[in-house]
Amino acid sequence: MSLSADSTSFPPPALLFDLDxxxxxxxxxxxxxxxxxxxxxxxxxxxxxxxxxxxMSGGLFVTALRRELGGTLTDEQVAELxxxxxxxxxxxxxxxLPLPGARELLAELTEQQVDWAIATSGLFRxxxxxxxxxxxxxxxxxxxRDQVRRAKPDPDLxxxxxxxxxxxxxxxxxxxxxxxxxxxxxxxxxxGVGLLSGGYGRDxxxxxxxxxxxxxxxxLLAHLDEVGIRQR
Amino acid sequence: MSLSADSTSFPPPALLFDLDxxxxxxxxxxxxxxxxxxxxxxxxxxxxxxxxxxxMSGGLFVTALRRELGGTLTDEQVAELxxxxxxxxxxxxxxxLPLPGARELLAELTEQQVDWAIATSGLFRxxxxxxxxxxxxxxxxxxxRDQVRRAKPDPDLxxxxxxxxxxxxxxxxxxxxxxxxxxxxxxxxxxGVGLLSGGYGRDxxxxxxxxxxxxxxxxLLAHLDEVGIRQR
Numbered sequence: 001m002s003l004s005a006d007s008t009s010f011p012p013p014a015l016l017f018d019l020d021x022x023x024x025x026x027x028x029x030x031x032x033x034x035x036x037x038x039x040x041x042x043x044x045x046x047x048x049x050x051x052x053x054x055x056m057s058g059g060l061f062v063t064a065l066r067r068e069l070g071g072t073l074t075d076e077q078v079a080e081l082x083x084x085x086x087x088x089x090x091x092x093x094x095x096x097l098p099l100p101g102a103r104e105l106l107a108e109l110t111e112q113q114v115d116w117a118i119a120t121s122g123l124f125r126x127x128x129x130x131x132x133x134x135x136x137x138x139x140x141x142x143x144x145r146d147q148v149r150r151a152k153p154d155p156d157l158x159x160x161x162x163x164x165x166x167x168x169x170x171x172x173x174x175x176x177x178x179x180x181x182x183x184x185x186x187x188x189x190x191x192g193v194g195l196l197s198g199g200y201g202r203d204x205x206x207x208x209x210x211x212x213x214x215x216x217x218x219x220l221l222a223h224l225d226e227v228g229i230r231q232r
Numbered sequence: 233m234s235l236s237a238d239s240t241s242f243p244p245p246a247l248l249f250d251l252d253x254x255x256x257x258x259x260x261x262x263x264x265x266x267x268x269x270x271x272x273x274x275x276x277x278x279x280x281x282x283x284x285x286x287x288m289s290g291g292l293f294v295t296a297l298r299r300e301l302g303g304t305l306t307d308e309q310v311a312e313l314x315x316x317x318x319x320x321x322x323x324x325x326x327x328x329l330p331l332p333g334a335r336e337l338l339a340e341l342t343e344q345q346v347d348w349a350i351a352t353s354g355l356f357r358x359x360x361x362x363x364x365x366x367x368x369x370x371x372x373x374x375x376x377r378d379q380v381r382r383a384k385p386d387p388d389l390x391x392x393x394x395x396x397x398x399x400x401x402x403x404x405x406x407x408x409x410x411x412x413x414x415x416x417x418x419x420x421x422x423x424g425v426g427l428l429s430g431g432y433g434r435d436x437x438x439x440x441x442x443x444x445x446x447x448x449x450x451x452l453l454a455h456l457d458e459v460g461i462r463q464r
Contacts, residue, residue: 021280028263028279035260035327044329046448047260048253048431095267097276199280201433216278 013228014167015109016158016190019120019142020055021177021198023102023217024130028199029092030054030085034061037084041077043069051199055178057121057151086123098133099197101218106134108221114229117141119161121151121180141165152180155188162190173227175220179208193227195220245460246399247341248390248422251352251374252287253409253430255334255449256362260431261324262286262317266293269316273309275301283431287410289353289383290314318355330365331429333450338366340453346461349373351393353383353412373397384412387420394422405459407452411440425459427452 021027034050045065053061062078073081109116117140120127124144131140141164148156162169174185177198185192186209194205197216205213212227214220220227253259266282277297285293294310305313341348349372352359356376363372373396380388394401406417409430417424418441426437429448437445444459446452452459 025279028260028267028283031260032264032327039327046332046429047257048429051260051431095264095271100278197278197280199283199431201436203435204433 011168011171012114012230013171013173013191014115014117014162014165015227015229016161016172016174017116017118018055018174018176018178018181019118019122019127019130021099022175022181022195023099023106023118024096024133025099025197026093026096027051027054027177029096030089033085033088033092036088037081038065040084041081045069052179055121055152055176055180055198057145057154060151060153093129096129096133099195099216099218101216101221103135105217105221106136108224109229112229112231115165115167117143117161117165119143119157119174121145121157152178153183153187155184158184158188158190162188173211177205179204182208182210185209191227193220243400243403244346244462245403245405245423246347246349246394246397247459248393248404248406249338249348249350250287250406250408250410250413251350251354251359251362253331254407254413254427255331255338255350256328256365257331257429258325258328259283259286259409261328262321265317265320265324268320269313270297272316273313277301284411287353287384287408287412287430289377289386290317292383292385325361328361328365331427331448331450333448333453335367337449337453338368340456341461344461344463347397347399349375349393349397351375351389351406353377353389384410385415385419387416390416390420390422394420405443409437411436414440414442417441423459425452 017023031047031051031054035047038045053064066073122145124146127142127144143157143161145151148160150156158174159169162172169188169190172190174181174190174192177195178200182192182194182205191211192209194210194213195216202213249255263279263283263286267279270277285296298305354377356378359374359376375389375393377383380392382388390406391401394404401420401422404422406413406422406424409427410432414424414426423443424441426442426445427448434445
């Protein structure tokens, strides 16, 4: 009988959300901001390749670029590049909106008393704007790049987010739009759910281990029962 | 023996190229230009959905949007929207570059006396800039949206391009970055080759019928033998 008791006490999952491309519609602005920053350095990288690197830590992103460009960037140039991206993004930021259903999804989870948190490869200074866009209070559990040692696809962001809301990572579902989210989820030992709203293809997300793929937060909200969250 | 003679005389393919995302790195600029134009109309559409519509005719693009928005656009608004997109794109155009290997690929085909042409859902007024970026002469065979009745995924653009260079469409290979190119290729009766350089996933292109998928023009250039073009 203890087995039966154990299985009926399996807790409903907590949700750990990526931010860019998952809750707010900011991926394409980040992509063009990187394009602009690199171009000012005389580095021409095809834009789709930048798109496929978004969501990694900025450091890994630049390491990947370095590799593609043949190792020609100094640490100082990397820092300048990162700052140039931040400035270019700042100019494009006014066009960033919440993704369809993002506010409603988070409100529904809160209403249903499902634990959730945000874990982003972005920096803390960008977090305030995102919270305002999503109508979220300042004390929303959110872990940013500067609060962990290594960003995605390392598992640190999601592990820290789970710890912050006192959730066992094995009972957490990571929701993200990029393969880096899903790879980090697997390393962390969590299930990963993919969203198409960052512009990756469904197949890329499934191959990276997505347990399920939805269009956007609105689509996930309409199918919450598929990830184990039932209406009370 | 006549069968053998026929099969040995099977001609090498001609190549029919899409332009945006296939030869020049302009897809993401088009996406954000549509985003800006729609936003000025008070229409908020998630950016990845715009991305996945790029490469269709502007008319179909707007029809698709209409459907998603519940049929609220008048013909006049559609015309204004199209013009607003053109103006927004004009501002972003200075950041558009040729894709890696595009110039070299076209030069190699010309050198090898392989017939090729460009067939784009874009307008003639945008064509001049693209030719300059690609170092191509003004008399390069190119069919634009305004020269056919229906754009992709209808086959008209590729059929017209094949006719213009006196090529049997059954011996043509369409090269494009979007599912609309590949669907149009199949309706035209041509093979389709996909490029990842427009930001679609490999699987999306394969499912739309791509005979082969390469990263970008440089990657296709390195594998021309796979599509039946051999060094002379």
